[in-house]
Amino acid sequence: MAYENDARRRKRSVVRRAWLYCLLLVLPGLIFAAILIYRRQMAAAPAILLVSCLLLYLVLIAAALIETLTRPLQTLSNVVSSLREGDYSFRARGAASPDALGELAAEINALADLLQKQRVRSLEATALLARILEVMHAPLFAFDRDDVLQLVNVAGVQLLGAPYFRCFGRTARELKLDDLLAAPDQSIHSFGSKPTRWLLRKATFRQDGAPHTLLLLADVSQPLQEEEQTAWKRLIRVLGHELSNSLAPIKSIAGSLLARVDRIESDEDTVRDFRRGLGVVESRADALHRFVQSYRQLAQLPPPRFRPVQAAPLLERVALLEQRVKVELDPGAAATLDADPDQLEQMFINLLRNAVDASLGNGAQPVRLSWRLDGSNLLVVIEDRGLGIANTENLFVPFYTTKPEGSGVGLALAQQIARAHGGEVRLLNREDGDGARAIVRLPVA
Numbered sequence: 001m002a003y004e005n006d007a008r009r010r011k012r013s014v015v016r017r018a019w020l021y022c023l024l025l026v027l028p029g030l031i032f033a034a035i036l037i038y039r040r041q042m043a044a045a046p047a048i049l050l051v052s053c054l055l056l057y058l059v060l061i062a063a064a065l066i067e068t069l070t071r072p073l074q075t076l077s078n079v080v081s082s083l084r085e086g087d088y089s090f091r092a093r094g095a096a097s098p099d100a101l102g103e104l105a106a107e108i109n110a111l112a113d114l115l116q117k118q119r120v121r122s123l124e125a126t127a128l129l130a131r132i133l134e135v136m137h138a139p140l141f142a143f144d145r146d147d148v149l150q151l152v153n154v155a156g157v158q159l160l161g162a163p164y165f166r167c168f169g170r171t172a173r174e175l176k177l178d179d180l181l182a183a184p185d186q187s188i189h190s191f192g193s194k195p196t197r198w199l200l201r202k203a204t205f206r207q208d209g210a211p212h213t214l215l216l217l218a219d220v221s222q223p224l225q226e227e228e229q230t231a232w233k234r235l236i237r238v239l240g241h242e243l244s245n246s247l248a249p250i251k252s253i254a255g256s257l258l259a260r261v262d263r264i265e266s267d268e269d270t271v272r273d274f275r276r277g278l279g280v281v282e283s284r285a286d287a288l289h290r291f292v293q294s295y296r297q298l299a300q301l302p303p304p305r306f307r308p309v310q311a312a313p314l315l316e317r318v319a320l321l322e323q324r325v326k327v328e329l330d331p332g333a334a335a336t337l338d339a340d341p342d343q344l345e346q347m348f349i350n351l352l353r354n355a356v357d358a359s360l361g362n363g364a365q366p367v368r369l370s371w372r373l374d375g376s377n378l379l380v381v382i383e384d385r386g387l388g389i390a391n392t393e394n395l396f397v398p399f400y401t402t403k404p405e406g407s408g409v410g411l412a413l414a415q416q417i418a419r420a421h422g423g424e425v426r427l428l429n430r431e432d433g434d435g436a437r438a439i440v441r442l443p444v445a
Contacts, residue, residue, distance in 0.1 A: 076108055083111070088113075092108050200217060306339060311371060311380075312334055336444060355384035358436060362387050377443055378442045383430065385433070389428075426438070
């Protein structure tokens with residue numbers, strides 16, 4: 001309002017000065033006419049007519065002059081006002097005139113074109129940023145100086161497990177992100193309901209002069225597991241080679257000595273002790289050899305030989321192999337996999353065996369095997385009614401097992417086979433009671 005009042009006052013001041021300059025321009029003529037009338041060198045009627053014509057001429061010329069000067073200035077003022085309001089569609093006329101007003105109009109039109117291009121680029125950049133945030137799989141959060149969430153993408157909303165309107169405007173403490181906000185850059189954290197490890201990337205930026213903090217979470221669970229598996233494989237190769245080289249001669253020597261025990265001339269108790277001791281050495285060497293070979297199987301898994309495989313017959317065959325408890329089949333849609341049938345069969349046998357073992361430990365209830373199509377993937381679900389999973393973080397770590405007679409190879413081998421086929425294995429506790437659920441995702445051909 002104050003700006004418009006100042007503009008009106010300046011406009012009136014410019015018009016008054018124009019009228020004053022026009023009056024000063026014809027003032028000598030008026031003075032000359034007055035002198036002539038005063039000296040009576042001209043009759044009164046002609047003198048009055050002359051003065052009236054001069055005044056009329058003054059008014060017409062001054063009005064035309066003021067209109068010629070103020071009209072372009074008003075147009076330029078309206079164009080500048082539109083630019084200030086963010087409307088870049090207006091242009092000033094008279095930009096082609098070779099005078100100062102034409103140059104001013106041309107410059108204002110060029111400024112309007114530049115601002116319009118910048119606005120279009122800004123809108124396109126904003127739309128591109130919104131699209132990038134929408135398709136990003138990595139959760140992204142932006143907090144202001146008061147730790148209030150100002151920006152979040154779709155992946156971030158899914159990670160928080162709440163609608164967008166319940167996330168935006170909340171503090172980091174309310175969203176349980178305060179630990180991540182205070183953590184150092186490039187640190188690894190576990191966040192959310194899934195056992196996922198996130199690599200935290202932090203950056204700062206300014207918006208409207210205020211500092212903001214940007215958080216980006218990258219899922220590094222699979223790369224870390226692959227690195228861990230690579231390290232385990234190297235360790236297994238070295239240990240397996242050294243132990244096998246030592247166990248084979250130990251077993252052979254123990255067998256040879258055991259065959260010559262009867263030739264020893266000694267009392268019966270001493271012979272019996274020798275026989276028992278050498279038998280223990282031979283059996284334990286043989287057991288250790290089998291134990292090492294099972295780990296070497298994990299480290300030396302050959303690459304899969306892909307060919308078309310029908311999922312339903314393979315899963316039905318796996319279900320028939322398990323006879324300890326009843327396996328309930330829930331068939332799904334027919335699907336063809338591009339896979340190695342031998343490796344897939346071994347993977348499903350291991351998972352089904354684990355489910356049956358868990359079921360036997362809690363009343364021997366039936367195990368359910370089902371499958372369904374989920375887009376371009378086949379989901380195979382094996383459910384049991386055992387005691388559930390106590391430690392979900394170390395399930396796929398080699399050597400880790402919760403079974404007294406387990407070797408810690410089955411699940412690690414199953415995960416390795418699934419990833420070699422472009423899929424994955426997930427183990428979860430059931431929400432509808434006791435038991436666990438193994439979910440295998442495999443891409444269909």
